[in-house]
Amino acid sequence: MSDEDYRDVPRKNSEVRALAARVRSFFGVADAEHVDVLDCASRSEIWTVKGVKPLRLDTVSDDKMAGNAGLTSYDGRTIVIQISRRIRHDAFLGDGYARNTTAHELGHAVMHFEKLSAGAVMARRTSRNVTPKWISAYESAEHHARVFAPAFLINDAVARTLSSVDEISVRFGVSRQSAEIYFDQIQSEKDRAASADYVRRVADEVISSMSPKQSPLTFMSDCCSVCGQQTVFPVGHKFMCRTCDTIYDRFQDGDLAE
Known part of the structure; x- marks a missing residue:
């Protein structure tokens, strides 16, 4: 099995965002506009789809990360997230990519415990992971984590009042790529809602036209x-x-x- 990506339980983007919201609540930052992702990753426990698990954040020298920005693994007792010293430093300063990397690894911890407990190491490559063609997006562990990261860092209620990718990126301290992922998903939801409203309205008009007229x-x-x-x-x-x-x-x- 390639360690670039793993096939996991199918999840819709909306389901992944719901999991991110639940973890925000677990960490007590449900309504926060700016999430201190390093503080969250430094907690001793994390909620996962398999229950609350011990958590540890390790900072590793850049040369030992071997082309990885972040790594998530399981040592038999604790979920271990490793980030390079550079990523930790940049995340502390508010860099979007570094903050996103840390949230990305939290996503693996939350959603992919079964794979981790079976020995998988979830690595975020600095050059971006390659997903095999036989893994669909909704089954891709890397896709799940890419959706999770902005959902965890972004306050949904506030973001829905913003009108551009750049506004979201700056307001919540996320990478522009993550802001694009989030913005596109929100726009798709709005389009589906508008389409559903239109269909319901047309259906009501058809039903009304077919109803017998009262004398x-x-x-x-x-x-x-x-x-x-x-x-x-x-x-x-x-x-x-x-x-x-x-x-x-x-x-x-x-x-x-x-």
């Missing part, structure tokens, strides 16, 4: 014997006054109601 209410020429108004109309085999709601068993032609 206007026709009143009899005689007046109601109770209220004296000329508002008596037939209801099946009976008669009713619309003004006072009196109901008659019969109403003879030319006679007042009894």
